[in-house]
Amino acid sequence: MTISNYYLPQGREVEIFKGAAANGLPVMIKGPTGCGKTRFVEYMAERLGRKVYTIACHDDLTASDLVGRHLIGAEGTFWQDGPLTRAVREGGICYLDEVVEARKDTTVVLHPLSDHRRILPVERTGELLHAHPDFMLVISYNPGYQNLMKGLKPSTRQRFVGLSFNYPDADREVLIVCQESGAEKNVAQQLVALGNDLRRMKDHDLEEAASTRLLIYTALMINSGLTAKEACSVCLVEPLTDDLATQQAIGRLIDVHF
Amino acid sequence: MEEFIGDLWHRVVTRQAQTDYPDAQVELAVLTPQLAPFYRAMGGSPGKVLEASQPRAFNTQRRLVQRIAGTHRRFSVSWQDERSVRLPPSLALFPERDINEDLYFWLTALAAKQSYLQHWFIDNLRASYELLAEKPGLKKTYNRLVSAVINQRELLTGSSGADQEGEMAIRQALRDPGCIQSLPRTKVGLLPVPLWLYPPPMQIVSIDSEDNLDECESGMATVSQIYGSRKEANRIDDSKETDGLLIFQLESLFSWTEQVELDRCQDEDDEDNLASAVEDLDIISLSRQRRAGAAKVKFDLDLPSVHNDELPVGDGIKLPEWNHQKSQLVKDFCLLQPMLADDAVPVAIPEHLNRTACHLKNRFAKLHLQRQWQYRQPYGEELDLDAWLDNETSPVCSQEEQPCFKARTANARELSCLLLADLSMSTDSALNADQRVIDVIRDTLLLFAEALSGSGDQFAIYGFSSVKNKQVRYNLLKNFSETYSDQARGRIIAIKPGFYTRMGAAIRQSTEILKQQKSQQRLLLIVSDGKPNDIDHYEGRYGIEDTRHAILDAKRQGIQPFCVTIDDKGNDYLPYLFGSQGYALVNDVSRLPTLLPKLYLNLVGLNS
Ligand SMILES: Nc1ncnc2c1ncn2[C@@H]1O[C@H](COP(=O)(O)OP(=O)(O)O)[C@@H](O)[C@H]1O
Ligand SMILES: [Mg+2]
Numbered sequence: 001m002t003i004s005n006y007y008l009p010q011g012r013e014v015e016i017f018k019g020a021a022a023n024g025l026p027v028m029i030k031g032p033t034g035c036g037k038t039r040f041v042e043y044m045a046e047r048l049g050r051k052v053y054t055i056a057c058h059d060d061l062t063a064s065d066l067v068g069r070h071l072i073g074a075e076g077t078f079w080q081d082g083p084l085t086r087a088v089r090e091g092g093i094c095y096l097d098e099v100v101e102a103r104k105d106t107t108v109v110l111h112p113l114s115d116h117r118r119i120l121p122v123e124r125t126g127e128l129l130h131a132h133p134d135f136m137l138v139i140s141y142n143p144g145y146q147n148l149m150k151g152l153k154p155s156t157r158q159r160f161v162g163l164s165f166n167y168p169d170a171d172r173e174v175l176i177v178c179q180e181s182g183a184e185k186n187v188a189q190q191l192v193a194l195g196n197d198l199r200r201m202k203d204h205d206l207e208e209a210a211s212t213r214l215l216i217y218t219a220l221m222i223n224s225g226l227t228a229k230e231a232c233s234v235c236l237v238e239p240l241t242d243d244l245a246t247q248q249a250i251g252r253l254i255d256v257h258f
Numbered sequence: 259m260e261e262f263i264g265d266l267w268h269r270v271v272t273r274q275a276q277t278d279y280p281d282a283q284v285e286l287a288v289l290t291p292q293l294a295p296f297y298r299a300m301g302g303s304p305g306k307v308l309e310a311s312q313p314r315a316f317n318t319q320r321r322l323v324q325r326i327a328g329t330h331r332r333f334s335v336s337w338q339d340e341r342s343v344r345l346p347p348s349l350a351l352f353p354e355r356d357i358n359e360d361l362y363f364w365l366t367a368l369a370a371k372q373s374y375l376q377h378w379f380i381d382n383l384r385a386s387y388e389l390l391a392e393k394p395g396l397k398k399t400y401n402r403l404v405s406a407v408i409n410q411r412e413l414l415t416g417s418s419g420a421d422q423e424g425e426m427a428i429r430q431a432l433r434d435p436g437c438i439q440s441l442p443r444t445k446v447g448l449l450p451v452p453l454w455l456y457p458p459p460m461q462i463v464s465i466d467s468e469d470n471l472d473e474c475e476s477g478m479a480t481v482s483q484i485y486g487s488r489k490e491a492n493r494i495d496d497s498k499e500t501d502g503l504l505i506f507q508l509e510s511l512f513s514w515t516e517q518v519e520l521d522r523c524q525d526e527d528d529e530d531n532l533a534s535a536v537e538d539l540d541i542i543s544l545s546r547q548r549r550a551g552a553a554k555v556k557f558d559l560d561l562p563s564v565h566n567d568e569l570p571v572g573d574g575i576k577l578p579e580w581n582h583q584k585s586q587l588v589k590d591f592c593l594l595q596p597m598l599a600d601d602a603v604p605v606a607i608p609e610h611l612n613r614t615a616c617h618l619k620n621r622f623a624k625l626h627l628q629r630q631w632q633y634r635q636p637y638g639e640e641l642d643l644d645a646w647l648d649n650e651t652s653p654v655c656s657q658e659e660q661p662c663f664k665a666r667t668a669n670a671r672e673l674s675c676l677l678l679a680d681l682s683m684s685t686d687s688a689l690n691a692d693q694r695v696i697d698v699i700r701d702t703l704l705l706f707a708e709a710l711s712g713s714g715d716q717f718a719i720y721g722f723s724s725v726k727n728k729q730v731r732y733n734l735l736k737n738f739s740e741t742y743s744d745q746a747r748g749r750i751i752a753i754k755p756g757f758y759t760r761m762g763a764a765i766r767q768s769t770e771i772l773k774q775q776k777s778q779q780r781l782l783l784i785v786s787d788g789k790p791n792d793i794d795h796y797e798g799r800y801g802i803e804d805t806r807h808a809i810l811d812a813k814r815q816g817i818q819p820f821c822v823t824i825d826d827k828g829n830d831y832l833p834y835l836f837g838s839q840g841y842a843l844v845n846d847v848s849r850l851p852t853l854l855p856k857l858y859l860n861l862v863g864l865n866s
Contacts, residue, residue, distance in 0.1 A: 060631055062644070070647035077651055124648060154838065193392070197299040203849070204304055205295035245291035252292065252363055253299050256393040 007036070007043035008176055010168050017044050020161045026114045026137035028157065031165030034211025036176075037140045040165070041095050050134055051092035053083040057102035063109050067122055079125055088113065088120045091134030099139040107156065113137055114159040167212055170196060176212060181219035187228070191215045194257045198236065198250065205246045210236055228258040283350035284358045286310050293366045297343065302370035304846065307690060311336060311344030314459045335456040336365045341691055343369040351452055352406045360399045361452060367396065368455055375457050379431070379441040382454040386435040403453060404432045411449060424448050572596060577763045579727065582803035592763040594730040602752040604744035611704055611851075618705060618855050619712035631664050638665030673862055674716040674738065674775035678768050679703060679753075680786040681721040681733065686755035689847055695787055695824070696755050701851040702785060703735065703750045709855040711742040715862075716777060719746075722764035723756025726794045730763040731756055738775060761790035762804035765819070769812040781861060782812060784821040785854070789831060806835050820861055822854060 020027045021044075029037045038054070045052040055066065068082035087094035099107065112119045118131040139160065168176060170192050177188040198210040214235055221231035232254045237247050286293075290308050298304050313334045334346035345365055349358040372385035390396055408429050415425055423442045428451060430437070450456075576590040607615050632638070634645045642664040649660045685696040703719055710717045721733040733753065736746040765782070772780045790801035809819050821832060821841040832841040842857060844850050 062633070064644050069644050070651045072643075072647070077647055079651075124651065190394075197301070200301060200304075201295055201299050203846070204298055246295050249292040249295035249299065252296050254395075255399070256300075256363075256367065256395045258395045 003043065003046050005039065005043040005046050006179055007039055008168070008172055008179075010036075010165070010172065013040065013163055013165075014044070014047075016161070016163060018048070021048055021050075021136055024118060024131075024133065024136070026139070026160050027163060028160035029138065029140040029163045029165060030143050031140070032167065032209055032211065033142050034213030035165050035167050036212060037165055038095075038097060041093065041138055041140075045093045048093075050136065051087075051090070052095055053087045053092055054095045054097060055083055056097045057099050057106075059101055059103055061102045061106050063106050064124075066106065066109055067120070068124075070124065084109070084113075085120065085122060085129065088129050088131045088135050091132035093136045093138055096137075096139045098141055100141045110137065110139075111156070111159070114156075167195075167199065167209070173212060173215070177215050177219050180216045181223060183219035183223055187222060188215075188219060190228070190257055191218055194232065194236075194254065197253055197257075198240070201246075201250075205243075205249070206240050208240065210240060214239060229254055232258070279350045279353045279358075282353050282355040282358055283348050284355060284362065285348045286345050286362070287347075289359065289362050293345075293362060296363060297366045297370050300367050300370035302343070302366075303373065306338070306340075307342045308366070309342045309344050309691070310334075310347035312459075333450050335450050335452070336369070336454075337375075337456045337458050338369050338373075339458045349452075351410070357402060357406055360403055364396075364399065364403060364453060365455070367393070368453075372455065375455060378454070378457060382451075383431055383435045385455075386453075390435070407432060407451070407453060414449060575767065577730075577766050579762055580804040580807035582800060582807075587807070592727045592730055592760065594732050594763050594767050597731050597733045599733070599749045599752045602745075602748035604748045605751055606744060607704065607708065607747065608751070611701060611708075614852060615705060615708040618709040618852075622709045622712035622855070631666055633664050634661045635663045635665045636661040638663030640664050672778040673781065674772060674777040674779070675710070675718075675781040675783055675858070675862075676738075676768050676772050677703065677706060677717065677719045677783045677785065678764060679719070679721040679735075680759055680761075680784070680788070681723045681753055681756045682759040682787070683723070683755050683757055684759075684788055693848075694755075695847065696753065698824075698847050698850055699785060699787075700750065700753055702854050703753070704747065705851045706854050706858070707736060707742050707747070707750065709858070716775060717742075718771065719750065720764075720768060720771075721753055721756075722760075723758060724760035724763070724792055725757045726792055727760070727763075727796070730760050732764060732767055738771070758792040758796075759786070759788065759790050759801075760792045760796055761786070761801070762808040765805065765808035765812060769808070769815060769817055772812075772817050773815055779862065780817045781858075782817050782819040783854075783858070783861070784819065785850075786821060786823045786825065788823075788825045789827075802831055802835065809835055818861070820857075822850070822857060824850060 017027060017040075029040070031037050041054075042052060055061075064082065066082045066084040068080050068085045070077045071080050072078075081089065084094050086092070096102070096107075096110075109120070112121065113131060113135075114137055118135070120129040120131065121127070122129060167173065173192045173195070174185065174188045177183060177191060178185055181188075183191075192215060195210045195212075195215045198206070202209040218231045218235040221235055222228055226234075233251070237250045237254075240250070241247055286308070287310075294308055297306075297308065311334050336343070336345050338344060343366070345362060349361055351361065352358050367389055368382070368385055371389045372381060375381050386400075390400060411425065411429065415422070425448060427441050428448060431441075432451070432453065574593040574595045577592040577594050578587045578589050579591040580586075581588050633642050635642070640663065642662050645660065645664075646662040649662070679699055679702075681696070681699070685699055686694055688694050689698060707717070707719060716738055717736070718738040719735040721735055722731060724730040733749075735749045735753070736742055740746060761784075765784070768782055772782060789797075790805045791797040792801065796804070812819050819836060819840060821836045822844060823832060823841060824844050824847045826843070826845065828841065828843045832843070835841070844853055
C-alpha cells in the first residue's frame with residue numbers, strides 16, 4: 001500500500017491512534033495551529049483505509065450542519081445526512097477541526113457517540129443510528145490563552161483519548177520543510193532556526209507562534225524566486241503580527257539569520 | 259596632537275554630557291519596543307526587562323585620563339543580572355545612525371546568548387563566536403561594528419606603544435573572536451569595549467552603606483540627568499521608608515479596631531446621622547458635602563492618616579460570614595466599609611499605557627458591530643429554511659404559525675461586569691526593580707476600563723482589603739452608574755496596597771451590587787494575588803470555606819464568578835473555590851494587564 005500523505009511521526013502517535021481506532025475510542029488532538037494535526041488525521045485515515053469527513057468548526061455551526069437537514073427537491077422535501085451522520089452510517093473518521101470554536105449546544109450531539117453506546121439519535125427523522133464499526137470520532141483544538149475559557153467541558157473531554165502535539169523538533173522540522181517544499185536542506189535549516197527563535201516570542205509579543213505551515217510557505221516562496229528576506233517578510237512577519245515594533249524586531253531577527 | 263587626543267578622549271568618556279556624534283544618536287527608550295521582542299526571540303529570558311545602565315567609574319589608561327582633569331571617568335557600559343539587561347541610555351559612538359542602532363541589537367543578542375559572565379574576556383569572546391556561528395546574518399553587521407570600533411580605538415590610543423599589548427589583543431579578539439585564548443596582563447586599564455558586556459558594578463553593593471554617600475552623591479548628580487536611568491540609592495531609601503510607614507499604619511489600625519465596638523454605639527446615637535442608606539453604595543452622589551462629617555468620624559475613629567484621602571461612605575454595611583465549623587452563616591458578622599477616594603485628581607491615561615489602551619479600545623469598539631445569526635425568529639432578514647422544513651416534516655405538524663426567519667442581530671449581549679481587585683498588603687511586594695504587584699494591578703484595572711469603555715458594556719470596578727471582620731474596606735473605583743471618566747481613572751490611579759484579604763465579605767457585597775443590574779449576563783471578575791486571609795481566625799480552611807460559600811451563593815443568584823490570580827500556588831485552592839473552569843492562573847504577572855481584556859472576551863464568548 002502506498003500512502004500519498006506524507007507524515008513524519010513525532011512520537012508514538014501512530015501506534016496510539018491505531019489502538020484507539022481498533023477499540024472504537026474517540027481521539028482528541030491538542031496542539032498549536034499548523035503543527036500537523038490535520039495532516040496526521042489524513043495520514044492515519046489513509047493507513048486505516050477509512051474515509052475522512054472533515055468539519056471546520058465555527059461559532060455559527062449548528063447541530064444540523066453536523067447531523068443533516070431536510071432540503072427541498074423536485075418532489076418536495078427530503079432528508080440529507082450531514083457529514084457526521086454519513087460517517088456514522090458508512091464508517092469513516094469524522095474529524096472536527098478546532099472544535100472549541102463551535103458552540104457548546106452544537107457539540108452535545110457528540111456525547112452519545114463518544115462513549116460506549118456509539119449511537120446517534122437523529123431527532124428530525126426519528127432514527128436512532130448505531131455507529132458503523134469503522135466509525136471514529138476525532139476532534140482537535142488549540143489550547144492556550146485564546147481558548148482558555150472555551151476549553152471543552154470536563155464531561156466532554158473525559159470521553160476521549162488525548163494526544164498532545166507540538167511543533168516538531170528542529171531536525172524533524174527540517175526534513176518536513178524539505179519534503180513539503182522541495183527546498184534545499186540549508187535553506188530549510190535556516191528557516192527552522194528562525195522559526196524556533198520566533199516561537200520564543202509567543203505569549204509576549206505574538207499571539208500565535210510561527211507554525212510549520214508558515215515555514216513551508218516561506219520555503220515555497222523562496223523556491224519560486226523570492227529572496228529569503230522577501231519571503232520571510234510576506235510569509236512570516238505579516239501573518240504573525242500587525243504591531244509595528246514587533247514587525248521591526250522580527251525584521252531584525254530575519255537579518256540575523258540570512 | 260596630544261591636545262587633540264585628550265579632547266577626543268574626553269568626549270568618549272563623558273559622552274553622557276556631550277555625545278560624540280549627536281546627530282547620529284539613538285535612544286534606548288525609542289528602540290526598546292523593538293529590542294525587547296528581539297531579546298526574547300534570541301533566547302533571552304522572558305522575565306527580564308531592558309533598562310538603561312548608569313555610567314560607572316572606569317579605571318582606564320591613567321596617563322590620558324589625568325590629562326582630562328580627572329572628574330569624568332564614568333562610562334555607560336552594558337551588563338546584566340537576573341533582573342534585567344542594562345544598556346547605555348543612548349548611543350552616539352559612531353557617525354552613522356544605523357551603526358549605533360546595530361550596536362544596540364548586537365548587545366541585545368549578546369546578552370541573550372550569554373546569561374552569566376564569569377570571565378569578562380573569554381566569555382565575551384566565546385559568546386560572540388558562538389553567536390556569529392549560529393546566526394550567519396550577523397557577520398556583516400558585526401564586521402562593520404568591529405571596524406568602526408577599531409578605528410576609534412586607534413584614534414584614541416594610537417597604534418603602537420609599550421602599553422599596547424593588551425590593546426592589541428583586544429583588537430585581534432574583536433576581529434576574530436574564535437582565535438585568542440587569554441588577555442595579556444596589562445598595567446593600565448583598557449578602554450571599555452562597547453561591543454562587550456561587563457559584570458554588574460560592585461558599586462551597587464556599596465551604595466547602601468552610608469559611608470559612601472559622598473561618592474554616591476557626586477555620581478548621582480550626573481546620573482540623574484540621564485533619562486531612563488534608575489537610581490539605586492533612592493530606591494533603597496524609598497523602600498525603607500515605606501516599610502516604616504506600613505508598620506506605623508498597622509499599629510494605629512489595630513488600636514482602632516479594638517476601639518471600634520465601643521465607639522460604634524456612640525456613633526449610632528449621634529445626631530449627625532452620617533449613616534446613609536446601604537443602597538446608596540453604588541451611587542456616587544455622596545461626596546463633598548459629607549466630607550466634613552466624615553472627617554469627624556475619622557477623627558473619632560482615629561483612622562490611619564494615609565487614608566485620609568478616602569472618604570468612608572456611610573456607616574458601613576453588615577454582612578454575614580460562613581463558619582464552617584458550625585456550618586452556619588453568622589449574621590451581621592462583618593462590617594464592610596465602602597470607601598471613596600473623592601479627592602483623587604482626574605487624570606488622563608498614563609503615557610506608558612497609551613498605545614495599548616488605544617489598541618484595546620478600538621478592538622473592543624468593534625464588538626459593538628459584531629453580529630450573529632439568531633434562528634427561529636418571528637421576523638428577520640432571511641428565511642430560516644431549517645426551521646420551516648423542520649416544521650413541515652415534523653411528525654406532528656403544527657397548524658400554528660411558526661417562527662421561520664433568521665435575523666442578524668447586532669450584539670444583543672446584555673452584560674454587566676464587576677471587577678473586584680484584591681488590594682491587600684501583599685500587593686506591595688516588588689515584582690522587579692521598578693514595579694510592585696500593585697502597579698501591575700493598577701495598569702490592569704486601567705486597561706480593562708479603557709477596553710470596556712470602548713465596548714459599551716456595563717462595568718464597575720471595586721477594590722478591597724480588610725483588617726478583621728469589623729473593617730472590610732471596599733473601595734469604589736468606578737461604579738455602574740457613572741461613565742468612565744478622568745475622575746474614575748484618577749481613583750484607579752490612586753489605589754494603594756491595603757491590609758488583609760477577607761474575600762468572602764467583598765464577594766457578598768459585589769454580588770449585591772451585581773444583582774441590582776438588570777442585564778442577562780452578570781460577571782464577577784476577581785483579580786487576586788493570594789489566598790483569602792486576615793489576622794483573626796480568617797485564614798486557612800476558615801477563609802477558604804467562607805469564600806467558597808460566598809461564591810456558591812453568587813452562582814445561585816445567577817452571577818458568574820471568575821478569578822484571575824497571579825498566585826502560583828493558586829492551583830491548590832482555586833479549583834475548590836471557583837471550579838476548575840472558573841479561574842485562570844497568570845504566570846507572568848507583567849502580562850496581566852493585556853491578558854485580562856482577552857480573558858474577558860473569552861468569558862463573554864466574544865473572542866474573535
Ligand atoms: N509531522 C509532519 N509530517 C509531515 N508534514 C507535516 C508534519 N507536521 C506538519 N506538517 C506540515 O505542516 C502543514 C500544516 O499542518 P496541518 O496538519 O495543516 O496543521 P494543523 O492541522 O495542526 O493546523 C501540513 O500541510 C504539512 O505540510
Ligand atoms: Mg488543521
